[in-house]
Amino acid sequence: MPYTLEYGAAVQPQPAAMGVRVEETATGLRLCTGPLQVDLRRAAPALPGRVAVDRNGDGTFADDEVVMAGDDTAAVALVDAAGRSYTSLGAAEVMQVEESGPERAVVLLRGHHTGRDGARLFAWEARLVAAAGQRALRLFYTFGNDVTAADFTSLQSLGLSLPLAGGATRYELGAEPPLAGPAEQAPSLFQDFDNHYRLTARDSRHEGRRAPGWLRLSGRNGTMTVAVRDFWQLYPKGIAADARGIRVDLLPALTGNPYAKEAADPEQRVHLYYNLADGLYRFRQGQSKTHEILVSFETEPTRVGLDAFQTGVMAAAPSDWTCASGVFGEVPPTGTAWSSRLDPRQSRSVAGYLKARDERRDYGLMN
DSSP, X not given: OOOOOOOSTTOOOOOOSSOOEEEEOSSEEEEEOSSEEEEEESSSOXXXXXXXXXXXXXXXXXXXXXXXXXXXXXXXXXXXXXXXXXXXXXXXXXXXXXXXXXXXXXXXXXXXXXXXXXXXXXXXXXXXXXXXXXXXXXXXXXXXXXXXXXXXXXEEEEEEEEEOTTOEEEEEEOSSSOEEEEGGGOOEEEEEETTEEEEEETTEEEXXXXXXXXXXXXXXXXXXXXXXXXXXXXXXXXXXXXXXEEEEEEEOOOOSOTTHHHHTSHHHHHHTXXXXXXXXXXXXXXXXXEXXXXXXXXXXXXXXXXXXXXXXXXXXXXXXXXXXXXXXXSOOOTTSTTTTTHHHHHHHHHHHHHHHHHHHTOOSTTO
């Protein structure tokens, strides 16, 4: 999708047609992008919160326009090595507005995964990004090992549940090719290596190489699409759905010790499997990891937004303009006689790097 960037002293900023509003409520914070309203509870911050979509465009958010209830079923669940469960639903230790402008707002939340007995394990941090006029949210979720009693702490799993209000009737799952059907088929995809995934949906089974990492549900109250950035690159990863909603497994529960053979090689163990040992996820004290998740409620979603989410959008000036500015000294623009000897070498260098990255399989949870 092409964009145009205007610059210079003659450019006048245009007022935002529909800004992002952020306001405090009796229980927490409320964000409104125009067509989307999000309520966050300070006492039990379900993620990404209670979400409503103004489907009829009347400027209000009725009960039948709620797509996520924001109750206790929407949470990150962490399971430790002994099988004890903790969730992100403990009271937020921090809830603050980091950015609040006409085009976007960012809310920061911090807390600890908390068990029913009040025990805490691993700190978490979430940033919720909302943009004006958009029916989508970006969620950055970070978990970190702040346990000081041991050098390493192991986990069985960590995943985020995203229930769709009113339930789901149909799904579409990103695969090779995409798979669709009734939500009751309960599709589940597990990316176990950078070049292999397995997918089940009721009695059917499929295998492939690199899943794009998105899943869409449709139901009575609307449509929800969830995507994980760099899904296959950050294996192991999982994504699943049923009639209740979507589950994103940032650390999927492992069966047996699936990486024992690969980790037997000391070089590979350090390179790729440092955090995968004995069928568990092992994290050193102070180690943390951030994942970026897109949660979209577009009524007629397209692949354009999903592709842009995965690849990112950046402003790039033409080569000749950049070179003429002199910022890098005397450098010839690409595509000219002066650069004719350098351009092919640069192209081969980039292609060689990407090829070597695939051959070395420089991917995985912390890569």
